[in-house]
Amino acid sequence: MSTKNFAIPVDKTGWKLQDNSGTVRFTWDYDTQRDRLINLYEKGKRRQWDAKKRIDWSLPMDPNNPVEGLDEMIPIYGSEIWGKMDDKAKGELRLHLAAWQFSQFLHGEQGALICASKIVQNVPDIDSKYYAATQVMDEARHVEAYSMLLDKIGLAYPINYNLRDILDSVLTDSRWDMTYLGMQVLIEGLALAAFGGIRTFSQNELARTVTAYVMQDEARHVSFGRAALKDYYPNLSAKEREEREEFAAEACRMMRDRFLAIEVWETLGLDVEACTKYVTESESQSQFRSFLFMRIVPILRDIGLWGPRLRDAFEKMGVIGFADTDLDAVMAEDEKIADEIDELRRQEVAQIVTLGSSEESS
Secondary structure: OOOOOOOOOHHHOOEEEEEOOEEEEEOOOOOOOOHHHHHHHHHHHHOOOOHHHHOOOOOOOEOOEOOOOOHHHOOOOOOHHHHOOOHHHHHHHHHHHHHHHHHHHHHHHHHHHHHHHHHHHHOOOHHHHHHHHHHHHHHHHHHHHHHHHHHHHOOOOOOOHHHHHHHHHHHHOOOHHHHHHHHHHHHHHHHHHHHHHHHHHOOOHHHHHHHHHHHHHHHHHHHHHHHHHHHHHHHOOHHHHHHHHHHHHHHHHHHHHHHHOHHHHHHOOOOHHHHHHHHHHOHHHHHHHHHOOOOHHHHHHHHOOOOHHHHHHHHHHOOHHHHHOOHHHHHHHHHHHHHHHHHHHHHHHHHHHHHHHHHHHO
């Protein structure tokens, strides 16, 4: 019930516009109801940043190893194909894998930008409209940052067909909660895990910094979807929840397969079948793909999508063990690491200023 003294009750003046992607919902009840969403909104306002100012774009990137990660992280490392490569070919592969991965991040961020704007349009309550508006700005900044990073790398890839198909399903579904489920929970939940791999294993300062700052924002976005759906899904019928579980299970399988990097093997003229077979059967790559679901599995359980269909899918994928992950602790770590990078940079700038002052006085 609104606390504002409207001449006509707000439930009598609702306005909806229908388009092909869903309903445009206006609300005249401007009183906020959910503290957790409003707290996220307040944090979202405080955490706005400028990609051109917060990041030092003069930092170098080695064209033969842009991420400066371990070769053991390369999907076909240890294969017969890898063993036959000379140093030049290995450097080219590192470049293409980095370009492919960051390109998918870039395309995913644009998808998130469009989805966030759709949430502002479709969601019925003012609390969610407020927060989603801050996410629109976040996602625009992420697109800008990853676009600039790919300019540094000097190479880019088109969108992976699995990611494209998931975005197509999310953006053409008229149900507002499916935008949350597809983007906030599934795509961004998996992206956070992939980002975490770069943040942890990359030795390139620019790649790590961009990723850590994006993760700080994305942790809020996932929390937003989690909070909104946790309130909504208990009110659905069993059939409606089953429909969403089926979508989630299929989307998870597609997202797992998009990390096979088929486009890279094709572009470099490698044996696509042999590379795909090795990546699929490799124990280390299987563990990596499983790790990608560390956040998704517990979120789906938390929001109430935990029926036999989805549990069976996760059992077969070997990721159901993540169900008990402490999500709040993981998200808090994302916030902390970005703040630590900021503090290190402030200390470095202070040292440079101090050194300059000492040299002038001498």
